[in-house]
Amino acid sequence: MAANSLEDIFGTLRRHPDVEAPNLQAWDATDKLLLEAAAGRVGPDSSLAVIGDRYGALTLGALGFLGVRRVRVHEDLITGERALRNNASALGLAGFEQLPLGEELLAGAETVLLQLPRTLAELEEIAGAVARYAALDVLLLAGGRIKHMSLAMNAVLERHFQNVQPQLARQKSRLIVAGGAGRASAVEHSAVEHPALEHLAELDLDVAAHGAVFAGAKLDIGTRFLLTFLPAMPSARHAIDLGCGSGILAAMYARQNPGARVTATDRSAAAVASALGTARANGLADRITTLQDDAMSTLPAASADLVLLNPPFHLGASVHAGAGIKLFEAAARVLAPGGELWTVFNRHLQYLPALERLVGPTTVKGSNPKFTVAVSTKRA
Template identity: 55%
Template sequence: MSDFSFDRLRRFPDVEADNLFAVDASDRLILDEAAGPLAVAGVGEVVVLEDRYGALTLGAAALHAARGIRVHQDVLSGEMALAHNAADAGLADTYRSFGLGRDLLANARVVLLQLPRNLAALDEIADAIRRFASPEVIVIAGGRIKHMTPAMNEVLLRHFGELRVSPARQKSRVLRAQAPIPSAAQTTVSTWPNCVKHVDLELTVCAHGAVFAGATIDIGTRYLLEFLDRMKTDASSAIDLGCGTGVLAAALARRRPALRVTATDQSAAAVASARATMAANALTDRVAVVRDDALRTQPEASAELIVLNPPFHIGSSVHAGIALKLFQDAGRVLHPGGELWAVWNTHLGYRPALTRLIGPTQQMGRNAKFTVTVSTAR
């Protein structure tokens, strides 16, 4: 018998704080709305997408006896949290994790989805469900009302013939989509990733739907690019931490041909995007792209140069915790004298934290919105 309770779920190894939660009302609403379809789903016919910390997967297993659940979570810390929570509840054998594609969705009849805020991410997910799931698939997609928009309905209706919107409950709502549009009416080939040539930088950027900024280059990254030639000139290797589409890694590799570059991100979409960016710029043999939770798999005192444009939010919550986690890991991985170059919104005031977690920190540039700093590891 499973020892399952929503109250036992943790976010670990993601940032944990009193105002950050592992489960919310939208998780419970999705599971309640899916009770009927889950009751008749066979083994291996249930798919869970973007389950943040395991509430949907483990709720489906413990409360509705779903088995053979296939799960995709873009964020690696979410995968790890699900694994910890599943082990704690005695449900580790009820699910398997997959990438977003055929193996995840083939013949799926019930899909539970925490709606991403990014419409492009929703479009790529809906497209994959339409192409690979059973024609009888029912998608139960939910979220907090404050993060939902009518544009989400429009995205889903590009891929499904029927859409029903649930009444609100506890500031949450569910969208129920079914009748995927047949392949004869839409292409069977995915249009992702989207690739854009940036002539001013002589760089092609490729992006899957869930990656930050898409195939554009965000203004913080553009500012940090101005400092490439000043970054630890004697370094033989570098890490692009939280690489996103891999713009900084690609620019470093192109500007400094002798540099060995690693691009790392915990987002599966970011890793796939960065690999596509390297391929589009003939840099596959020069840049290694890996999926990692911060720098968990990197040895201590092993890096000479790290570049970072840190996020300032965790999921839908604005929170400094993720940046501090990245700074701390950078401090562990940099060898003495190694440099962290970071760009951040000036109002966030990260300089004291950078000095505390890494070492002496200098301001190297500042414009109307951003500050660029270099921190030298002790």
Template identity: 55%
Template sequence: MSDFSFDRLRRYPDVEADNLFAVDASDRLILDQAADALGPAEAGEVVVLEDKYGALTLGAAALAAARDIRVHQDALSGELALARNAAEAGLSDRYRSLELGEDLLVNARVVLMQLPRSLAALDELAAAIARFAAPDVVVIAGGRIKHMTTAMNEVLSRHFGSVSVSPARQKSRVLTASVPLLAATDGAVWPQFVVHADLGLTVSAHGAAFAGTTIDIGTRYLLEFLDRMKPDAQAAIDLGCGTGVIAAALARRRPRLCVIATDQSAAAVASARATMAANELLDQVTVVRDDALSSQPDASAELIVLNPPFHIGSSVHAGIALKLFDDAGRVLRPDGELWTVWNTHLGYRPALTRLVGTTHQVGRNSKFTVTVSTRR
């Protein structure tokens, strides 16, 4: 017998705080709207996408007796949280995590999804469902109204012949899509590629990768300091690598430097690998999916480069940056350097000094500050 309660779900190892929650009203609404579809579903016919911390997967398993649920979560922290919550509820044998692709979606008849905020991410997910799922698949996708737009309906309508909108409940809403349009998937090619001639790099991106094939202005500013970043380093880490721009630029500038590019996002990791392949850097750059730097040993890195996020999901919160700073401090060798770019108003310098070591400002423009922190 499962011991399941929404109230017992945790976000760990993601950041936990009084104003951050592992389940919300949209999870409950999705499950309620999906009840009729889940009832007759056979083992292996239910797929869950972008489950935050396990509410959809474990709710379907415990409340609707769904079995062999296939799950894909972009964030590794969400994947790890689901595993912990499933073990706590005695439901670990009811699901399996898979990469986005045919194995995840083949013959799926019910898809539960937390809507991603990125329209490109939604487009890639919707195209994959339409391509691989059963012809009678029903997609029940929900979110908080404040993060939903009518453009999401338009994206789903490109891939499905029927899209309907539920009434609002507790500031949440559900979109239900069915009748996949297979012809629409022909033009949905992921990852995408763009050549940035000014940097001599080709950037690749899947839909959920931050900034897509563009290069955000914080990263561009940090790139101006590449030659000053611990010139004698033999190995470097691009922490929170996104599409791999910094790692690729470092490797291109320093052909003898070994680089690890790491991110917790499955889309970012796939994008970074494609970026390295496009720039013929696969022999020099190793791309790893990791929760911060949990797979890296203490005092093992000479140089870490970081453009930290300041959002946790849809919430502006410093917790994720502080977690990355703390792990960077653990992994850096004595006298190792952490180079960080951040929005000046965030005032990260005291935290960097506390968690890493002596921190100096090396650059500042109208929006961003670049600092170097030297490990004690």
């Protein structure tokens, strides 16, 4: 029988090792709505899968509030995986298994709880996997904040499920209930390759991208601007594409510098898989190593000569400088003395003093109406 109230569980949750701040919390109203909706539908022996559980609210709520004995969970971000384990330890809860998106996660699942992703491409990939691998009578409870939802999400789900029913909004969140997985439709749509592969003519580069990757297989404008400085970047023995996304920076640097060893790293499993796909598609897999990690935490200090960084300025739905600062600190640790951090960032962000303080002497290499490119040299 469940022993914890949702208030007890949510009150214990922390975001660590992700950035923590007074305006950032480890759960939202959608988590509560999903768990309350599941309360009358699942029991101790239910086959339950959870997708997109950012810090463990859904998984630990299922274990501690709903009384489910075993939960299979997929979180794309390694920070979310680690936060779930930390929070489970704090609450004394066990019984979950962390798995990649796919058959092992979803085989036989009777109920799936989903925090809706921000992109339709990611939702397409998730819905296809649920419809293909879960039980025939699976019930998908998908929820999100209203401001991030669109009617197009219904259309995506309708391609994979026979019944899609949006629910009434509550506390600025809304659920979509989907069921009746159409196996024929699932097989048809799963024939779409994941990751998607597109050719970027302006770079003459094939780019692989899973649905969860920022900018997909496109070239985002910050990376485009940073790449204009590629000829000025030093030839490094070991270069790192930090926050690699689909691996465009890693691939272009490796192509320009055939003697360099390049590491493409990101906290997102989808990004790392995409970067590997990009490396393979362009014949660069022998020189690019991919690594899922939280801000290079497993890389040795002073082990790189060059770090390339297009940092995020959002943490989930919040604009927050903490994500960039954390990556600057990481670059300072991993760079050898005299090594360089090349960063592109939105001009309105006041990152230059932080780069100077955390890494070393910093010079603006160029700017346009939207972005600044700076190079910081690690102090000896």
